[in-house]
Amino acid sequence: MSVTAPADFCRVCRHPGINEIVGYRSYRRIASDGRSLPHGGRLGVCPNCQAVQKLADADWLADTRDLAGRSAWSGAMSIDPETGRMIDDAGAWLERWRPRLALPAQGRLLEVGCGRGELLRRFGEVFSGWELCGVEQDERFRAEVLAIPGVGGYFTSEEPDVPGQFDLITMVHLLERLLQPTAVLSEARGKLSPTGWVVTTVRDYRRDPFALLVADEVLHFTPPVLAGLFAAAGFGSIDTLEDGEAGEISVIAQRGRTATDEAVAPARAGDAGVKAALHWLAELCRLARHRGINRPLGIFGASVGGAWLAQELGDRVRSSWTRIRPRLAGGCSAVPSTGLRISPWATR
């Protein structure tokens, strides 16, 4: 069942009115720092651009006050499905982007939402001739980031301007957290050199339904919605990549010849994908509860998904480890306990 909440507007195309998915209010939520949040969150779909989003009302602001805008990740590891080895996400992102970018031996990189600087470090190992800069919300990681070889600047969001132009601007799992994504992309566009690139990676809720449960991730993208957002911000060359295994979407974009006020184009798809994702989550809980009758369970997943499922199952869970890569077609990831014990919050 959906209802229109007329007081709300789309954070992507500013269309007035979001079709709320009322059933979402019954789902327990989780903050990206692992804290459990009560039921009652609000999720909806824009009837114009089809962007899925949390309804950022007063309750949402109160729930996420300490989290909004912070980087989502910090050196997360996951399992390479082909080799079985642990790999770090920063290295995986660079390998995904590099074939699409004709990067010169020298240039300037700005990472917006740089966290502890894992991506800057990885990039600098490959492109030692580049000057690297990071932007974060506050001063927490200044000393750590500035100690990375090649890093020449660390800026906070309170500072009025980041000096100079950049040949590459990266934003990883940042757009999901922004209440004004078009403004931030437009600002990034203005910092690009004439041939520079903006690269972003976001979570794909269709392949990673746990993203819908993260209270401080306000926006949830599909490739058309993400591409439309870049077009509205004035980008003229927009290349969309999907990584089904990682459950992520990337966009590699260059500035258009002229600034535009292009509206975000209506997209198809509706909210069926959201309802399928929410149904998958409910089925995951149901199946895990059923299999956990009279025996302990372990959870193959240590990030937000693992933490959320552990809280849903309560004391049925004996142990949990590493990180879930959910496959909508692949069924439940709950497996019998392995005896390994890693905190579900360890890698988030």
Ligand SMILES: [Zn+2]
């Ligand atoms: Zn919209």
